[in-house]
Structure formats: structure tokens, C-alpha cells
Amino acid sequence: MSKTHVTTKVNGDEVEFLCDPRETLLDVLRDRLHLTGAKEGCGTGDCGACSVTVDGRLVCSCLMLGVEAEGKEIGTVEGIAEGETLHPLQQKFIEYAALQCGICTPGILVATKALLEKNPDPTESEVRYWLAGNLCRCTGYDKIIRAVMDTAAEMREAS
Amino acid sequence: MALDSSKTTGFKYVGTRPNRPDGLDKVTGRAKFGADAYAPGMLHAAIKRSPHAHARIIKIDTSKALAMEGVKAVVTRADFATGLEGEFGDILENVMAGEKALYDGHAVAAVAATSALIARDAIKAIEVDYEILPHVTDVDAAMQAGAPVIRAGAADASVPEGLHPNVVRYYESGHGDVEAGFAEADLVVEDHFVTEATHQGYIEPHACLGTLGSDGKGELWCCTQGHWYVQKVCAACLGLETSQLRVTASEIGGGFGGKTTVFIEPVALALSRKANRPVKLVMTRSEVFRASGPTSSTSMDVKIGMKKDGTITAAQGTFRLQGGAFPGAPCEMTAMCAFAPYDLKHVHQVGYDVMSNRPKQAAYRAPGSPMAAFAVESVIDELCGQLGLDPIDTRLKNASREGTRASFGPTWPRIGLVETLEAVKAHPHYVAPLKKGQGRGISCGFWFNHGGETAVSLALSEDGSAQVAVGTPDIGGSRASMALMAAEVLGIPYEDIRVTIADTATLGYNEISHGSRVTYASGLATIKAAEDAVQKLCGRAAAKWGIPEDAVYWEDGYAKPSGPNAGDFEPLHIDEITATMGATGGPICGHFEATPEGAGVSFAAHIVDAEVDPDTGKTSVVRYTVVQDAGKAIHPTYVEGQFQGGAAQGIGWALNEEYIYGADGRLQNAGFLDYRIPVASDLPMIDTVIVEVPNPGHPFGVRGVGETSICPPLAAIANAVSNAVGVRMRQLPMRPSRVLEALESAADG
Ligand code: FES
Ligand code: FES
Numbered sequence: 001m002s003k004t005h006v007t008t009k010v011n012g013d014e015v016e017f018l019c020d021p022r023e024t025l026l027d028v029l030r031d032r033l034h035l036t037g038a039k040e041g042c043g044t045g046d047c048g049a050c051s052v053t054v055d056g057r058l059v060c061s062c063l064m065l066g067v068e069a070e071g072k073e074i075g076t077v078e079g080i081a082e083g084e085t086l087h088p089l090q091q092k093f094i095e096y097a098a099l100q101c102g103i104c105t106p107g108i109l110v111a112t113k114a115l116l117e118k119n120p121d122p123t124e125s126e127v128r129y130w131l132a133g134n135l136c137r138c139t140g141y142d143k144i145i146r147a148v149m150d151t152a153a154e155m156r157e158a159s
Numbered sequence: 160m161a162l163d164s165s166k167t168t169g170f171k172y173v174g175t176r177p178n179r180p181d182g183l184d185k186v187t188g189r190a191k192f193g194a195d196a197y198a199p200g201m202l203h204a205a206i207k208r209s210p211h212a213h214a215r216i217i218k219i220d221t222s223k224a225l226a227m228e229g230v231k232a233v234v235t236r237a238d239f240a241t242g243l244e245g246e247f248g249d250i251l252e253n254v255m256a257g258e259k260a261l262y263d264g265h266a267v268a269a270v271a272a273t274s275a276l277i278a279r280d281a282i283k284a285i286e287v288d289y290e291i292l293p294h295v296t297d298v299d300a301a302m303q304a305g306a307p308v309i310r311a312g313a314a315d316a317s318v319p320e321g322l323h324p325n326v327v328r329y330y331e332s333g334h335g336d337v338e339a340g341f342a343e344a345d346l347v348v349e350d351h352f353v354t355e356a357t358h359q360g361y362i363e364p365h366a367c368l369g370t371l372g373s374d375g376k377g378e379l380w381c382c383t384q385g386h387w388y389v390q391k392v393c394a395a396c397l398g399l400e401t402s403q404l405r406v407t408a409s410e411i412g413g414g415f416g417g418k419t420t421v422f423i424e425p426v427a428l429a430l431s432r433k434a435n436r437p438v439k440l441v442m443t444r445s446e447v448f449r450a451s452g453p454t455s456s457t458s459m460d461v462k463i464g465m466k467k468d469g470t471i472t473a474a475q476g477t478f479r480l481q482g483g484a485f486p487g488a489p490c491e492m493t494a495m496c497a498f499a500p501y502d503l504k505h506v507h508q509v510g511y512d513v514m515s516n517r518p519k520q521a522a523y524r525a526p527g528s529p530m531a532a533f534a535v536e537s538v539i540d541e542l543c544g545q546l547g548l549d550p551i552d553t554r555l556k557n558a559s560r561e562g563t564r565a566s567f568g569p570t571w572p573r574i575g576l577v578e579t580l581e582a583v584k585a586h587p588h589y590v591a592p593l594k595k596g597q598g599r600g601i602s603c604g605f606w607f608n609h610g611g612e613t614a615v616s617l618a619l620s621e622d623g624s625a626q627v628a629v630g631t632p633d634i635g636g637s638r639a640s641m642a643l644m645a646a647e648v649l650g651i652p653y654e655d656i657r658v659t660i661a662d663t664a665t666l667g668y669n670e671i672s673h674g675s676r677v678t679y680a681s682g683l684a685t686i687k688a689a690e691d692a693v694q695k696l697c698g699r700a701a702a703k704w705g706i707p708e709d710a711v712y713w714e715d716g717y718a719k720p721s722g723p724n725a726g727d728f729e730p731l732h733i734d735e736i737t738a739t740m741g742a743t744g745g746p747i748c749g750h751f752e753a754t755p756e757g758a759g760v761s762f763a764a765h766i767v768d769a770e771v772d773p774d775t776g777k778t779s780v781v782r783y784t785v786v787q788d789a790g791k792a793i794h795p796t797y798v799e800g801q802f803q804g805g806a807a808q809g810i811g812w813a814l815n816e817e818y819i820y821g822a823d824g825r826l827q828n829a830g831f832l833d834y835r836i837p838v839a840s841d842l843p844m845i846d847t848v849i850v851e852v853p854n855p856g857h858p859f860g861v862r863g864v865g866e867t868s869i870c871p872p873l874a875a876i877a878n879a880v881s882n883a884v885g886v887r888m889r890q891l892p893m894r895p896s897r898v899l900e901a902l903e904s905a906a907d908g
Binding site for chain 2: 022023030034037038047078094099104109125139143
């Protein structure tokens with residue numbers, strides 16, 4: 001099957017790739033661009049491990065086709081830190097031990113960053129419902145929720 | 160001087176909560192998990208699976224697939240070793256079906272192609288002729304006369320005469336005279352309980368990248384809980400010499416027991432050998448559900464007698480475990496764990512391992528124990544309710560303690576059940592008022608924990624920092640615990656230690672990360688390896704000072720002269736010794752290779768408040784407290800994490816999760832949409848209390864903590880729901896429809 005040429009931006013960098021029209025954005029990110037931070041936990045939109053932003057909007061990259069990335073701005077976990085400075089969420093996730101195995105972490109970081117950009121002062125319930133599409137099997141979510149709430153408080157103070 | 164750093168108090172590093180060493184990698188996306196590896200010239204593989212629960216394979220035609228552009232190799236069972244028996248024979252049969260497909264999802268062929276899309280298309284082009292056979296997926300049905308036989312001759316010598324050939328192992332133990340005990344009771348409750356199979360539900364599907372040449376040498380990268388085991392199994396399945404296959408464990412995206420065995424790695428290697436190129440193989444989520452390890456489903460009968468004062472007079476249990484199409488359901492564990500928390504004069508337990516047309520069960524966090532606790536602790540709750548007794552006082556009255564003869568035979572050493580129950584009683588949660596529609600449940604839980612073959616090596620660098628190579632994959636922060644223990648012995652900062660998970664070519668055999676053994680056994684090995692290095696450091700100081708080696712001791716990172724030489728020499732810091740080690744005898748390393756036997760058992764007790772919506776039957780867990788004996792918490796934050804994670808998995812098992820089979824023997828819910836694990840909005844915060852009753856079998860008192868936390872939740876939640884609705888819940892999961900039925904039966908009754 002012939003491939004389609006796509007030009008897009010990933011974490012601010014311009015990238016071009018050829019992809020099969022059946023390939024998902026997640027396939028392209030991982031197999032063609034070797035950005036393996038986004039994970040495939042299900043491939044069906046149920047686990048959130050593949051979360052990225054597309055033009056600032058949170059999406060499951062396993063549910064979007066690679067060809068649909070044409071002209072868009074994609075954000076992945078690899079783009080969250082600025083140089084050697086971690087995003088406050090990344091810092092707090094380490095401090096709070098908000099990860100055990102860490103496979104869900106990239107998706108959860110992308111998702112919570114999108115949340116805090118929309119709502120800098122979420123309640124615990126709002127965080128829990130926002131993250132209801134991001135499965136974590138290890139932590140029971142307790143430390144994740146605490147890390148997010150504390151990051152939000154700290155970012156509010158800093159701004 | 161034999162160095163011994165054993166202690167249970169006075170720690171400098173152990174018990175603190177530093178950031179994990181691999182934290183940065185894991186929050187930036189650069190940690191490499193199973194599916195994150197690529198190799199030049201790599202092919203992608205896919206597996207063809209049986210759509211039938213039980214079928215004879217008449218013919219597999221791969222010609223159309225092989226003719227496709229981009230397809231480089233196809234394998235079937237004919238491409239694997241022959242003549243394997245026992246454990247390895249079963250694993251190979253599960254990895255790739257031989258004469259029969261034994262369950263929906265059983266692998267029958269595989270393809271390697273230049274892209275994942277081509278591999279998936281090629282799978283569809285493989286034609287398999289099946290003769291469909293009658294199937295059975297229910298444990299009780301599989302034991303009935305006339306049930307289809309999964310595999311004749313699979314039963315071992317433990318099975319008594321006259322049982323169905325699907326009963327493949329039998330276990331029985333106990334002591335006293337249960338009939339006499341029941342006769343002494345004021346109340347006897349006997350009940351039947353059922354649990355469904357659940358999946359470990361790790362978010363990372365099984366994934367590997369294998370390279371194998373016609374010279375019999377191979378490299379394998381995979382997500383596993385035990386890469387030496389993978390090495391051994393793959394070598395057997397492919398007819399290789401074990402040492403010629405080097406296995407590297409990737410970061411692992413959850414395992415919980417489900418990655419203690421082998422599913423896809425031999426397939427990737429067989430394809431690689433045929434295509435002469437690296438092959439990557441990653442399971443889809445539906446393959447994970449259909450063909451990797453769920454738990455056993457169970458059918459259980461438990462009978463307990465109690466006096467009015469709460470004394471248990473006798474206990475008896477029968478536990479039937481459905482283990483899928485192979486022997487191995489942990490029926491002994493279920494039976495042994497069932498009454499372990501209690502000091503019983505009369506006790507008897509029986510376990511059955513029953514085969515069915517389902518995927519081979521795999522370990523899931525304290526395999527077999529949570530189901531037993533569900534049945535036993537439900538009956539105890541019922542007895543307490545009917546006799547008007549306090550559930551904690553009653554458990555305390557009967558609790559196992561040091562010197563008690565365990566229900567399955569041995570005498571308990573120092574254990575922490577009484578301390579755990581007392582901590583529950585003292586917790587504000589236990590006496591907090593409940594709202595209307597809410598019920599509270601408590602339960603005990605028990606797990607053995609395990610030691611196992613362990614090798615660790617520690618090398619000092621010139622600057623006095625240390626590299627520790629361990630062989631147990633880090634599932635939940637164990638690198639941090641290893642570094643803390645090494646820091647404690649060496650007397651150097653936590654940050655100066657780098658812990659690596661070594662590949663199979665680097666260390667001796669390390670048993671799988673299972674049985675909550677990592678912090679116990681690799682921890683003990685790390686301590687011993689550090690002591691070995693310290694001994695050598697002291698030797699170098701002694702040589703420099705010209706005094707006997709045993710006249711030097713180690714404190715806070717310094718070699719110091721002792722005894723008659725005390726004060727004669729300036730203490731030597733570790734980096735002063737390592738800076739010149741090349742000239743004073745060469746590299747300084749410490750080693751440990753042994754099989755530690757002193758794993759300490761652990762007990763937990765959980766308190767749960769559940770609220771039931773009378774209109775929908777939906778249960779919400781509104782408050783949850785975990786109390787567990789950790790022996791010694793090396794990194795308390797990660798211990799809490801284990802407690803919370805086990806509780807959350809238990810909540811899923813109790814309320815939502817189940818394998819649903821259709822009449823056709825096919826799994827109906829092979830995805831996260833229909834197999835619903837708890838999400839963030841389903842759960843409350845999970846409170847934790849770490850009890851520390853040191854394990855005498857570990858230098859710092861560590862007990863395993865990872866598994867015990869899933870033992871109490873099924874029962875604790877069932878007790879909470881039962882108390883909320885006023886009907887005993889005897890079947891899991893307590894999904895809304897089932898709770899509604901219970902509410903209706905209560906209204907009718
Ligand atoms: S992989 Fe995309 S939601 Fe699970
Ligand atoms: S930390 Fe393992 S799935 Fe979230």
C-alpha cells in the first residue's frame with residue numbers, strides 16, 4: 001500500500017514522515033520517530049498510556065491516525081521538561097513516589113499537565129475524574145492524586 | 160573478623176524516603192520498557208491464535224502467508240524442540256499448541272514480517288483446519304463425570320482414585336479431629352463461595368526483541384519478572400545451550416506474578432532463527448487477556464465452629480481451583496493460607512487443582528491466598544455477627560502467634576499478627592461512625608513470602624562510590640531499597656550508589672522476582688555483598704597499617720583501628736582506600752551467591768467502609784485502611800505503595816473484575832473496556848499503617864510486603880457489603896446486578 005507524506009511538529013520540532021494510512025499516531029511516534037515515551041497499553045482508547053496533546057488538546061494517540069497529524073502540533077512526555085529543568089509535575093511524581101512500575105506515568109503526566117493548564121485549582125474529585133481514562137495498576141492512585149494536588153498548589157503559589 | 164551488620168534499630172539510611180534512582184528516566188519517557196527496543200533490520204511478529212476453546216488441529220496451511228510481500232518467516236510447533244516433559248513441556252505446549260488447541264486464544268502459528276501491519280495481515284492468511292471438541296470452562300463442571308478431558312494422564316500421584324482426569328493435583332493437611340471440634344461449638348456456620356478468574360492487569364503487554372543465529376547463540380530483551388528463568392525456558396524450547404542465550408530484562412511495566420512465566424519469547428527467537436534477523440513481538444491487549452495468566456477461578460466450601468465467647472473450635476475447608484488447560488493452580492497455597500491466621504486445635508483443609516479449557520493460570524500476587532481469605536473471613540464475620548461478637552477481639556482471641564502450631568503444620572516463629580490486629584483496633588477508622596447505607600468489613604490475610612536463589616555483586620569505584628548489580632527486575636522501586644541497604648553497610652551516601660539490573664551473562668542464577676522476595680532476598684544479598692566489600696576494605700587498611708585484619712573495624716565509611724591499636728592510626732575513608740586499590744591488591748568487589756531461607760511470613764488486616772446504592776446496586780468504597788507487618792520498611796513510601804496497590808487490585812477483584820466466558824467457550828471481555836479495573840474516580844485515598852515486627856531471618860528484619868496486601872481485600876469488602884445490605888455475599892465479583900439480587904432477596908426474606 002502506498003504511503004502518505006506527513007509534515008507535523010512534535011514537541012516544537014518540525015518532523016516529516018511517510019506512513020501507511022492505517023498506522024496510528026502512536027505507531028508513528030514510536031516506530032517511525034522513535035519517541036517511545038508514549039506507551040501502548042491497549043490500542044483501543046481505554047488505558048491512556050498513549051496520551052499526547054494535539055494542538056493543546058489531550059488525545060489517545062492510539063485512536064488517531066498518523067496521517068491526521070498533518071499540520072498539527074503534537075506534545076508528548078518527551079517535551080514536558082524544559083532542558084534540564086523538570087516540570088513541577090515530574091518533580092513531584094518522583095518525590096511522592098507516584099509511580100511504581102512507571103508504564104502509566106508518561107500518559108498520566110501528559111494528562112495532568114493538560115488538566116492544570118485548563119484548571120489550575122482542581123478539587124480531588126476533579127483530578128480523579130480527569131484521570132479516569134488513565135489506568136494505573138500499581139499505585140491505587142493515592143500518591144498520584146496527592147502529587148497532582150500538591151503540584152497544583154505549588155504552581156498557583158509560584159504564579 | 161566475620162562482619163555482621165545485623166540490626167533492627169539505629170539506622171542512618173534505612174527507613175528514610177529518598178527519591179528513586181530511576182525516577183528521572185521514568186518521568187521523562189526515556190526509561191526503556193519491553194516494547195521500546197529496536198534493532199537494525201528488525202522484523203515485527205504476530206501470533207495466530209485459536210478461536211476455539213478445544214479443538215484438534217488437523218492442518219495448518221501457511222503457504223498463502225509465506226507468499227506475501229514482506230513476510231520473512233512463519234513458525235508452527237514443528238519449529239520448536241521435541242520431547243520436552245514436565246514444566247518445560249507444559250510451557251512449550253502453552254507457547255505454541257501441538258495437536259490440540261486447548262483454549263480460546265491458544266497460539267497455533269506465528270509470522271515475522273517487515274512491518275507490524277504486514278505481520279497482522281499475514282496471520283489472517285494462515286489457514287487452520289480444526290476438529291472442534293467439546294469444552295468445559297467451569298471448575299465444578301470440569302470435575303463432573305462426563306466432562307470433556309483436557310489432557311488424559313496429566314494428574315500426578317497426589318490425586319486419589321476415582322476423581323475425574325481433569326483433577327490433576329490434590330492437597331490435604333490439618334490436625335486434630337474436626338468433628339469433635341464442631342461438636343464443642345455453640346454455633347457452626349458452613350457456606351459455599353465462588354470467585355471468578357481475574358487478570359493481573361499490568362498496563363504493559365508482554366513484549367520482547369529476540370535475535371538467534373544458526374550458531375545457537377542468542378540475545379533476548381524482554382519484560383519479565385525473571386530473566387534467568389526466561390533464559391532457561393527459551394533454551395529448552397529451542398534446543399539451545401542455556402549459556403548461549405543472553406537475556407536482558409527491560410524496565411517492567413507491572414507484573415504482579417503474571418510475568419513470572421514465558422509466553423512469547425521462544426516464538427520471537429524461533430522466528431529470528433528462521434529469518435536470520437532480529438524479531439520484535441508485542442502482545443495486543445486482547446492477547447494479554449486471552450492468552451496470558453489469569454488467576455484461578457474457585458469454588459469453595461468452608462465450615463467453622465465457634466463458642467459464644469468467640470473461641471474457634473474447629474475449621475474445615477475445601478478449595479477447588481480452576482487452573483486452565485495445564486496443571487499448576489495453587490490449590491496447596493489456597494488451602495495452606497486459609498486458616499493460617501488462627502490458632503486452631505482442630506483444622507482440616509483440602510485443595511483440588513482442576514484443568515479446564517481456559518488459559519493456563521499464572522501467579523497473581525499471593526497466588527491462591529485472597530480467595531481462601533474471602534471464604535474463611537466471610538464465615539468468621541457471619542459467626543461474629545450471629546453471636547454478637549466484636550470482629551477484631553474475636554480474631555485477636557484466636558490469633559496465631561510465636562509458638563502456635565500453624566494450620567498446615569509448622570510452628571510459627573516470631574510473627575506480627577497480634578500487633579497488626581491491635582493496630583487495627585487502635586485506628587480511628589475502626590470506630591468511626593458509619594452513614595446510612597454503609598457497612599464496615601474487616602479481614603485478615605496471610606502470605607508466606609519467599610527467599611530463593613540470589614546472586615548480587617558490588618564493585619567499588621576509585622572515587623569510593625559503589626555499583627551494585629542485582630538480578631531481580633525492579634518492579635516497584637526496589638533499586639532504591641537496594642541502594643539504601645548498601646549505603647547502610649558501606650556508610651556512604653545513598654546517592655553514591657548505582658544499582659543496575661544485570662543481564663544473565665553478568666551474575667549467577669537469580670530466581671524470579673516473585674514471592675515478595677526482592678527486598679528480602681536481593682536485599683539480604685546486597686547487605687552481604689557490601690559486608691564482603693567492607694571486609695576487603697578493612698584488609699587493605701590493615702595491610703597499610705601493618706596490623707592484623709581483625710584489628711580493623713568499619714564505621715560510617717571509615718576503616719578504624721580497634722583493640723590495642725585503637726587511636727594509633729588516622730581512620731581511612733573509603734575513598735582513600737579505593738583511590739589506591741589498583742596498587743594495593745586490585746579491584747575491591749563484594750559478592751553474595753546463595754539461597755536465603757529465612758523469608759518472614761507476613762500478616763495484614765484491612766478495614767473497609769462500603770456504601771451501596773439501593774437503586775443501582777453499585778458499591779462504592781468510601782474509606783479504606785491497610786495495616787500490615789513489613790518486618791522493617793526499608794523505604795516506607797514504597798512499602799505504602801505496595802499496600803495501596805494491593806488494596807486497589809483487591810477492590811477490583813471484589814467489585815468488578817471477572818473473566819466472562821460464553822457458551823462457546825470464548826472469552827467475552829478481552830479488553831479494558833469490558834474488563835474494568837479500578838480507575839482513579841472509583842477509589843478513595845488508601846490509608847496505610849506499617850507495623851514492624853522484625854523478621855529474624857533478615858539482617859535488618861525485612862519481611863516481604865508486595866503480596867500480602869491483596870489477601871484481605873476480597874473478604875473485607877465482601878464483609879462490608881454484606882453488612883451494608885444485610886445479606887451474606889458469597890460470590891465475587893459483587894457487581895451491581897448481583898448486589899441488586901441480594902437486596903431483592905433481603906426485601907423478600
Ligand atoms: S494505548 Fe491508547 S488508550 Fe490505551
Ligand atoms: S505505576 Fe505501574 S501502572 Fe502506574
